[in-house]
Amino acid sequence: MALVRCTCLTSLVPEADGGLTLRVEVADPDCGYVVHRLQAELSEPATPAG
Helix, strand or coil: CCCCCCCCCEEEECCCCCCCEEEEEECHHHHHHHHHHHHHHHHHCCCCCC
């Protein structure tokens, strides 16, 4: 697997119900796998560290 350097822009978007949505924008189509892994990591429930 080759290493790919990807640049992305992130922002928090307020929702009508008071929550927040994380928006990730990636301009380079070669970064699809990186975005897929990021989405998978962010979708997992948080666990306490330590």
